[in-house]
Amino acid sequence: MTSVENQFIELMKEIKGYTEALALIHWDLRTKIPKKGMEQRAQVIGLLSEKIHQLNTSDQMKALIDQLKGVTKDPIIEKAVEVCEEEYNKSSKIPVEEFKAYVTLRSKSETVWQEARSENNFALLQPYLEELVNYNKKFATYWGYHANKYDGLLNNYEPGLTTSILDKVFDKLKHALSDLVKNIAESKIEVDASQLLHHFPKTDQEQFSLAILDKMGYDFDAGRLDETIHPFAIGINPKDVRVTTRYDENDFRTAIFGTIHEGGHALYEQNFDPDLYQTILANATSMGIHESQSLFWENFVGRSRHFWENHFDLFRKIAPVSFQSIPFESFFKAINEVKPSYIRIEADELTYSLHIIIRYELEKALINGDLDTKDLPEAWNQKMEDYLGIKPTNDQQGVLQDIHWAAGDFGYFPTYALGYMYAAQLNHKLKQDIDIEAIIKSGDFEPIKAWMTEHVHRHGKMKKPLEIINDVTGEGLNPDYLINYLTDKYKTIYKF
Amino acid sequence: MTSVENQFIELMKEIKGYTEALALIHWDLRTKIPKKGMEQRAQVIGLLSEKIHQLNTSDQMKALIDQLKGVTKDPIIEKAVEVCEEEYNKSSKIPVEEFKAYVTLRSKSETVWQEARSENNFALLQPYLEELVNYNKKFATYWGYHANKYDGLLNNYEPGLTTSILDKVFDKLKHALSDLVKNIAESKIEVDASQLLHHFPKTDQEQFSLAILDKMGYDFDAGRLDETIHPFAIGINPKDVRVTTRYDENDFRTAIFGTIHEGGHALYEQNFDPDLYQTILANATSMGIHESQSLFWENFVGRSRHFWENHFDLFRKIAPVSFQSIPFESFFKAINEVKPSYIRIEADELTYSLHIIIRYELEKALINGDLDTKDLPEAWNQKMEDYLGIKPTNDQQGVLQDIHWAAGDFGYFPTYALGYMYAAQLNHKLKQDIDIEAIIKSGDFEPIKAWMTEHVHRHGKMKKPLEIINDVTGEGLNPDYLINYLTDKYKTIYKF
Numbered sequence: 001m002t003s004v005e006n007q008f009i010e011l012m013k014e015i016k017g018y019t020e021a022l023a024l025i026h027w028d029l030r031t032k033i034p035k036k037g038m039e040q041r042a043q044v045i046g047l048l049s050e051k052i053h054q055l056n057t058s059d060q061m062k063a064l065i066d067q068l069k070g071v072t073k074d075p076i077i078e079k080a081v082e083v084c085e086e087e088y089n090k091s092s093k094i095p096v097e098e099f100k101a102y103v104t105l106r107s108k109s110e111t112v113w114q115e116a117r118s119e120n121n122f123a124l125l126q127p128y129l130e131e132l133v134n135y136n137k138k139f140a141t142y143w144g145y146h147a148n149k150y151d152g153l154l155n156n157y158e159p160g161l162t163t164s165i166l167d168k169v170f171d172k173l174k175h176a177l178s179d180l181v182k183n184i185a186e187s188k189i190e191v192d193a194s195q196l197l198h199h200f201p202k203t204d205q206e207q208f209s210l211a212i213l214d215k216m217g218y219d220f221d222a223g224r225l226d227e228t229i230h231p232f233a234i235g236i237n238p239k240d241v242r243v244t245t246r247y248d249e250n251d252f253r254t255a256i257f258g259t260i261h262e263g264g265h266a267l268y269e270q271n272f273d274p275d276l277y278q279t280i281l282a283n284a285t286s287m288g289i290h291e292s293q294s295l296f297w298e299n300f301v302g303r304s305r306h307f308w309e310n311h312f313d314l315f316r317k318i319a320p321v322s323f324q325s326i327p328f329e330s331f332f333k334a335i336n337e338v339k340p341s342y343i344r345i346e347a348d349e350l351t352y353s354l355h356i357i358i359r360y361e362l363e364k365a366l367i368n369g370d371l372d373t374k375d376l377p378e379a380w381n382q383k384m385e386d387y388l389g390i391k392p393t394n395d396q397q398g399v400l401q402d403i404h405w406a407a408g409d410f411g412y413f414p415t416y417a418l419g420y421m422y423a424a425q426l427n428h429k430l431k432q433d434i435d436i437e438a439i440i441k442s443g444d445f446e447p448i449k450a451w452m453t454e455h456v457h458r459h460g461k462m463k464k465p466l467e468i469i470n471d472v473t474g475e476g477l478n479p480d481y482l483i484n485y486l487t488d489k490y491k492t493i494y495k496f
Numbered sequence: 497m498t499s500v501e502n503q504f505i506e507l508m509k510e511i512k513g514y515t516e517a518l519a520l521i522h523w524d525l526r527t528k529i530p531k532k533g534m535e536q537r538a539q540v541i542g543l544l545s546e547k548i549h550q551l552n553t554s555d556q557m558k559a560l561i562d563q564l565k566g567v568t569k570d571p572i573i574e575k576a577v578e579v580c581e582e583e584y585n586k587s588s589k590i591p592v593e594e595f596k597a598y599v600t601l602r603s604k605s606e607t608v609w610q611e612a613r614s615e616n617n618f619a620l621l622q623p624y625l626e627e628l629v630n631y632n633k634k635f636a637t638y639w640g641y642h643a644n645k646y647d648g649l650l651n652n653y654e655p656g657l658t659t660s661i662l663d664k665v666f667d668k669l670k671h672a673l674s675d676l677v678k679n680i681a682e683s684k685i686e687v688d689a690s691q692l693l694h695h696f697p698k699t700d701q702e703q704f705s706l707a708i709l710d711k712m713g714y715d716f717d718a719g720r721l722d723e724t725i726h727p728f729a730i731g732i733n734p735k736d737v738r739v740t741t742r743y744d745e746n747d748f749r750t751a752i753f754g755t756i757h758e759g760g761h762a763l764y765e766q767n768f769d770p771d772l773y774q775t776i777l778a779n780a781t782s783m784g785i786h787e788s789q790s791l792f793w794e795n796f797v798g799r800s801r802h803f804w805e806n807h808f809d810l811f812r813k814i815a816p817v818s819f820q821s822i823p824f825e826s827f828f829k830a831i832n833e834v835k836p837s838y839i840r841i842e843a844d845e846l847t848y849s850l851h852i853i854i855r856y857e858l859e860k861a862l863i864n865g866d867l868d869t870k871d872l873p874e875a876w877n878q879k880m881e882d883y884l885g886i887k888p889t890n891d892q893q894g895v896l897q898d899i900h901w902a903a904g905d906f907g908y909f910p911t912y913a914l915g916y917m918y919a920a921q922l923n924h925k926l927k928q929d930i931d932i933e934a935i936i937k938s939g940d941f942e943p944i945k946a947w948m949t950e951h952v953h954r955h956g957k958m959k960k961p962l963e964i965i966n967d968v969t970g971e972g973l974n975p976d977y978l979i980n981y982l983t984d985k986y987k988t989i990y991k992f
Binding site (some may be wrong): 013043221 | 509510515516517520521524528529530531532533535536537539540543544715716717718719720732733734735736738773990
């Protein structure tokens, strides 16, 4: 390694060190911290974030990028330089004072959102949203885009994806899903999820969750499971990747499917190629690919017939007596109930993407000046009626439900639906490569994890999202696999 | 506040920020981290420690000290400047390369100690001890001392204390304690601690521990209780002070008295004056004063007759049936059993200080060149026989039991015995000021905590240890209070 390469590695190590400290602080903030400790901790978060930002945009970073770009012979260094340059450009293009004002605004706006939501008063939030949209329009211009201003924002979360790709793909998906929703609404098949709502003690739910995480190949020597309010997985370092979950003693689905979902995220973070550890490439390539991993495990494995055919005995062994009389078929249908809901995070796997498409269409219109923030609630409610067949009667059920926009996150929502489509594409290829049903039956999902590690996990940021999808499946983003999967699955359940 | 004062505060805030991140990492390392995560985390500890060291010894720090010393009108800033200057001098006097070599040696030596202890082979450790002693001799010279080289080290942990003070005080204490040990050995009174060794489920021990912490005035909104192997309390910030404990289901004393002990440390860290928060003065003034707080609660409160007269009912309510037949008197004597032991951390409150005095005499001799590391085991064993009446038959039971010396900590041990003496002095004054028995009876120890906060906690580093003792008691370090307390207590129990 050359001396310049060494300096570059050392600089990345310093950035990674502060990032790791910050990740632990964030985990603690959402699992363990006593409430009075938060105020002071916020200052530490500020200090470390600023330090990372300084290093990412430092003259030293710029000089190292310039010295190494097109010169280094090491493919890992080459890629790391590329990623650091993207970060440098992104962070250094916004004038410092403007960014500080934006951070302050965003923090105020998040607080106002809490109030607006609890008071069901959109008018409180609207002026903040207006300002946040204006900032994001400017940022998109600073960062640059080709065809659509929204691309400048989207690229932060899903590099390589464009509005023109999404428009086509989401349009197809939207119509297919809306048709499925209608077919299901007209079905005569009774699916009754309320039969699942028996008391299920927390410790027993934990036991089942731990057993499934173990089968998935989650390494407990490099992670742990804790309780939280809003579940997440976090890679503090590649050998310390923690899962969190929430236990609802009256609805076991929250913890069980939530843990499998976060476990999918965690497997990604636990399985980067060790050769990448000393660089910033030992990170997820995009939010969409991250979500493909969690959704693959939650739905394509965790809600599949094969999974439950082979784990229903274990479930019954752990579950209280009140669950013992539920017949398998009834249980399986119940955990796959489709029911349009106002709230995104309560949506089933079929209607979920429709919630996302609504948000995508609205935020794209906001950024392009085709929609005024004042008109958001009405536009939201109309789209809910058009795509899902239900119209919110208040903004708590509608536009006030998510924090994303109030936190300035525009361009993030599409990654959830991309995760579904990527997952379906990966699932399709996986089934061609290995006998997934036999593996699920065996109770040890290691070969599934190994396939995902080979094709997705290990690459970290060495490949862009669409490069991964192309390399594995031989094609780009294609909604047909998700549409076909959902059609087949729900035709069987709802018999239409 | 002047602009220079502001810069000084900002610099301290940065140091405090990294220190807080480091404290959370240390808590996590001993309570939650998965084992594979440690290797990478060690690098983050290194990074943050180096950053703190850089700032403490920076040209900016030196310049601010020089500009503010003797100039600032703010008494808090004035004191903070004094403490920062001590730190600056301490850290900058050792040549950088020498310190790095020492850190590496210390880290190796700790590993060798593990091996030496498990193999009962002092010869393995001896060459490392030899080198560590030599380094510490040099450090003492760099840091400077008046009468005795050992003072240069002692001052790190207990500013203001000297070998000449300790020699007198420890000599008196040693003879008094040895006499008490002899009296007890000759006593006809039967004290049987084995009757306490019934199974006591962990969750029930936790329930009792939490109840007592609550009575002590520990603020659970600014802290939490977790399980660990080697218990500790840690102030991550003054509003996030965590207690840890260890549950031995076959000996409840470990958790109950351990939790009260760590709770005493935690009350100190939770109750610094908020005016000190933005400076480095919101920290314990010394290890000895810290230990006085834990020992006061553990022994002067937690092992007192009044405490158990008033909490035995609660204990019996929570304890399993096998404890119900133990009569109060028998129970009270059992938790105050005196029995010379080879191992310091298993010692009772009477013999504990003898263990410390042995270590003090030995390390003082090492640093002054009056004892060779090769002769340590024999010197150790001889002193054990002389002071405690029992002679270790191997080095696991003797010189290899503690990690301190292998970690380069010379001058630390005396603080444990100082803690006992300070606690006895504070306890004596407290009993004059308030009716401690009535307070314990009431079940709410808030007035005791309030007294300690007024006289000890709130001052942080605004006062040196002996200043605190002098201001509260009107005299300096005086072993008579501890001697009288132990004599009275054990005369009553062992009737000699």
